Amino acid sequence: MSSKEVCSIKDCGEPGYKSLSFEDASKVFGGQLTGKRRVKLCKKHWKEYKKATKRERKLERWRWG
Numbered sequence: 573m574s575s576k577e578v579c580s581i582k583d584c585g586e587p588g589y590k591s592l593s594f595e596d597a598s599k600v601f602g603g604q605l606t607g608k609r610r611v612k613l614c615k616k617h618w619k620e621y622k623k624a625t626k627r628e629r630k631l632e633r634w635r636w637g
């Protein structure tokens with residue numbers, strides 16, 4: 573009954589921070605998602621999502637030092 577807004581990633585359980593469509597989220601998190609049409613992501617997973625959907629720019633990502 574109470575729709576607590578928690579992160580839709582399996583085994584996460586953090587408070588929801590952003591909501592997005594299942595479709596978009598599943599591009600990044602795939603089978604880890606527990607939502608239906610609308611999913612919630614906690615801050616941590618939202619960051620992961622943003623990172624993953626950013627243009628791939630992995631070159632020169634090495635920390636040198």
Ligand SMILES: [Zn+2]
Nearest residue numbers: 579584614617
């Ligand atoms: Zn999460």
